[in-house]
Amino acid sequence: MVGEKHPYKTRQRQAVSDFLSAHRDRYLSVDDVFGLMRAEGQGVGRTTAYRTLESLATEGCVAKVVAPGGGESRYRLIDPERRDEGQLVCLSCGRAIPLDCEMLPEFYQHVEGEHGFKIDFSRTVLYGLCESCRKGD
Amino acid sequence: MVGEKHPYKTRQRQAVSDFLSAHRDRYLSVDDVFGLMRAEGQGVGRTTAYRTLESLATEGCVAKVVAPGGGESRYRLIDPERRDEGQLVCLSCGRAIPLDCEMLPEFYQHVEGEHGFKIDFSRTVLYGLCESCRKGD
DNA sequence: CTAGTTGCAAAGAGTTTGCATGGCG
DNA sequence: CGCCATGCAAACTCTTTGCAACTAG
Numbered sequence: 001m002v003g004e005k006h007p008y009k010t011r012q013r014q015a016v017s018d019f020l021s022a023h024r025d026r027y028l029s030v031d032d033v034f035g036l037m038r039a040e041g042q043g044v045g046r047t048t049a050y051r052t053l054e055s056l057a058t059e060g061c062v063a064k065v066v067a068p069g070g071g072e073s074r075y076r077l078i079d080p081e082r083r084d085e086g087q088l089v090c091l092s093c094g095r096a097i098p099l100d101c102e103m104l105p106e107f108y109q110h111v112e113g114e115h116g117f118k119i120d121f122s123r124t125v126l127y128g129l130c131e132s133c134r135k136g137d
Numbered sequence: 138m139v140g141e142k143h144p145y146k147t148r149q150r151q152a153v154s155d156f157l158s159a160h161r162d163r164y165l166s167v168d169d170v171f172g173l174m175r176a177e178g179q180g181v182g183r184t185t186a187y188r189t190l191e192s193l194a195t196e197g198c199v200a201k202v203v204a205p206g207g208g209e210s211r212y213r214l215i216d217p218e219r220r221d222e223g224q225l226v227c228l229s230c231g232r233a234i235p236l237d238c239e240m241l242p243e244f245y246q247h248v249e250g251e252h253g254f255k256i257d258f259s260r261t262v263l264y265g266l267c268e269s270c271r272k273g274d
Numbered sequence: 275c276t277a278g279t280t281g282c283a284a285a286g287a288g289t290t291t292g293c294a295t296g297g298c299g
Numbered sequence: 300c301g302c303c304a305t306g307c308a309a310a311c312t313c314t315t316t317g318c319a320a321c322t323a324g
Contacts, residue, residue: 008278008323030313045281050314068260070203070210070289072313088254099252107244115236116268117225123205123264131253145298145303167288182306187289207313209288 005059012044016052020062020077025096027065027074027089027125063087063122078122085121090130097130143192149181153189157199157214164202164211164233202226202233202262222258227267234267 006013019037020028034049044052053075056062063076063084068091076096078084085108086099104121112118143150156174157165165173171186181189190212193199199212205228213235222245223236241258249255 006278010279010323012280047281047315048279051279065264066203066205066207066262070201070207073207088248088252088256090254091257091260097254099248099254101248101252103244103247107240110240111225111236111238111263115225115238116271117227117234117236117263117265118271119225119263119265120228123228125261126248126254126256127260128254128256134253134255143303147298147304149305184290184306185304188304 006055012048013052015042015044016049017056017077018042020056020075024077024079026094027063027076027096029067029072029074031072033075060122065123065125068127087121087125088130089125089127090133091127092129092133095130096125099126149185150189152179152181153186154193155179157193157212161214161216164200164213166209166211168209170212197259200224200235200259204231205264224258224262225267226262226264227270228264229266229270232267236263 015037016033019033019042026032030046030049030053033053034044034046037043037049053062053064057064057075061078063078065074065076065087066072067074068089076087079098082098083100084098086101086104088097088099089095090097108119108121152174153170156170156179167183167186167190170190171181171183174180174186190199190201190210194201194212198215200215202211202213202224203209203226204211205226208231211233213233219235219237223238223241225234225236226232227234245256245258
């Protein structure tokens with residue numbers, strides 16, 4: 001299970017963790033989690049979905065970001081195996097693509113050093129169009 | 138006036154444009170616009186404030202940015218004179234800061250050329266901690 | 275048994291929509 | 300005059316909170 005820092009291990013918390021784990025390539029809204037889990041017969045209350053996702057985000061297991069236009073928050077399990085900085089999300093297909101790029105820390109440090117702003121990449125998403133959507137559309 | 142693509146030129150639209158123009162250095166919430174304009178005797182309806190700001194953002198004259206938790210949106214007139222593409226938002230104080238940085242287009246082009254992903258900076262916000270919050274906290 | 279967890283219902287903040295009125299061209 | 304813009308009130312969306320019932324340890 002993902003967030004071990006909790007006193008109680010409940011069915012709901014386990015189920016949300018498993019669900020996130022099964023959808024690592026997407027940022028999911030609370031309603032995605034609520035609705036899809038219910039459809040799979042692994043339902044949890046909406047309030048519980050909010051609380052569990054929020055708590056996993058605070059623990060640092062989950063990246064929480066806001067949708068491009070505003071509106072709902074979205075969550076994605078952080079992969080501890082990879083240096084999980086830099087997430088690209090395609091505005092067309094919605095897929096999250098990890099950006100493994102040597103220029104990223106450079107950019108990161110430049111903004112911190114020259115502009116005094118420390119970017120938090122677990123809260124930041126670069127929105128745009130992925131390669132296949134640019135060709136397809 | 139800022140957004141010339143509209144059939145009618147109304148007092149309200151003019152007033153909102155002028156107001157944004159007089160506060161180019163700040164990101165304003167709808168309530169800032171609504172409240173401050175009213176205080177100055179240049180009031181517009183709240184609905185009109187929403188509609189005008191949204192329309193200016195769609196036209197590309199105005200940058201729209203959402204608060205870290207997904208709270209209110211904030212708007213700022215884009216300065217065509219500057220490389221005005223990056224939007225920083227502080228996770229602690231919520232302040233939005235324009236990023237005028239020569240490295241930004243470089244980074245942008247690198248990600249497009251080398252990683253095949255075309256970042257849309259009008260939809261992207263970099264979240265993190267601003268200078269004063271890093272010192273203060 | 276005790277403290278943390280759940281989930282319904284209600285409250286809350288921010289935003290959008292329906293619709294009658296008013297103003298631009 | 301026709302069409303679009305305005306603005307009030309109501310509806311809507313997303314999220315948080317109150318609270319009684321439940322459950323892991």
